[in-house]
Amino acid sequence: MLAVEGVSKRFGGLMAVNNASLSLQPGGIVGLIGPNGAGKTTLFSMISGFVAPSDGRIRFEGTDITGEEPHRRAELGIGRTFQIVQPFAGLTVCENIAVGAYLRHAKRADATAKAREVARRVGLGTELDRPAGGLTVAGRKRLELARALATEPTLLLLDEVLAGLNPSEIRDILPVIRGIRDEGVTILMIEHVMQAVMNLCERVYVLAQGRMIAEGPPAVVCADARVIEAYLGHGAAARLKAEGAAHG
């Protein structure tokens, strides 16, 4: 459903994303991992339309969306969350989610009903009338998720929804993400919490220094020498192997 074809982004002299490609089939959860500064968020911003690629094309369900505005992509069915949560702080939780729901429901009553339903699904059902600015970090992450879900996307881009959560909060939110997948929404997620990646993703892409260096099931990718080197430095894979052999 989504095809990113040879996309690059240059910020002055810095090649943030360099000829990266990925393709998603409908359904399932795909991970996008990589060390800090690899260009994951930039790639996300290009898919959701906030950053224009310097080169390459992005297709969504067969149509070229490379030049489309972010709001058009949301209409087409691409939802996204932000790594740094962006609540509408002056509004209540329900009003926040309703902004997303208004995309497909013109009437206030319908949008509010949709917002309430989504809030319950992500576990914000009891916080509906609280100001969004007063939520905890975990609450804000859920709100980010709820707002994007309220736009009824077919593809959901999750940018580190687990970052900043403690282990029990992560445990609580994993079933929510699985539930979204089970309803048929395709999910592409940037994630650093490897336990969650192993748990959730059927397939992962690894981005390092702007290049896509590996792709496959998480267990295979994590054993990949290039991936280990990207995270731990040159020669790390060989050292680990040698140590493993010595201990084994």
Next chain:
Amino acid sequence: MTVRDLIPIAVLILLAALLPLVVTSSPVLNFLVFMLIVALGAQGWNILGGFGGQFSFGHAAFFGTGAYVTAILQTRYGINAWAGLVLATAAGAAVGWVIGFLSFRSGLRGSYFALVTLAFAEVFRILANAASFTGGAAGLLIKLDVRPANLQFDDRAVFYWLVLALVAAVLLLTRWIQRSRFGAQLVAVRENEDAAKALGVNSLKVKLRAIALSGGVTALSGCLYAQYFLYIDANIAYGSWISVELLLAPIIGGVGTVFGPVVGALTLHGLGELAKQFAGRIPGIDLIVFGGVLVLAVAFARGGILGLLERLRDRGRGMVTRGPKEVSHAGR
């Protein structure tokens, strides 16, 4: 909108409509009419600035356009004053759309947008002052011809009711905005434009709609001003005094609320008049009061008078106080 949404508006307007039956003195009615004209223009500002978070420092551009359009149409082309009222409103909306298109499409926000609107108002003022078409520095005088068809009435109370009816109409419009998809999207753009875009909000379109509505309403108030006082010049119609009045009233009353502009205009002009009564010999005493009230509002009543009342009510109920709305758009 539900019936419950409309009750406060109906009550306020009915009470205000009864005033001329009690008060008959001309100076007091003059004051009330002027206050309502300011309130109407401030309601226009509030649509863009309060709900949309786009602070304009140059709403005189719309006020003056409304005043000049109706004055020129009547004095030069003999067009009926009621038609002038409609055309002036449309002209204000068009000017708003154009200024919005030029500045929003270039991505101007916050203080940059404020400065551009100020510049537009000043350019209009200088042009209106120089061109012979607008009567130049001598201004324009609408002929005194007291007939309802000319929007001129024997009884000041009639004009008061007319302005009041329009204020009521804009209160309803504002309430509708608050309850509609357009309003939700507008507020979302105010709170966080990128997040709004990610949720499918066409922020340019939403802001253009807001500035056109805002310009139209404020032009209507300018038109009524010209029609009531029957004289305008560039410094009245496009002067920065009116830009300041129109943004001060909502900020004092409660920015982004339905009643804020009306409450603010009433408070400011009420206090200004009182000050004039007590210290009439000091010129500009009302402006000093305006400044004082603004300082008090910014320091102690963020969210304006209505915001303050809401917080006091919440505290009375022992609820968690809703954070001041300004916090979220102060950074922009």
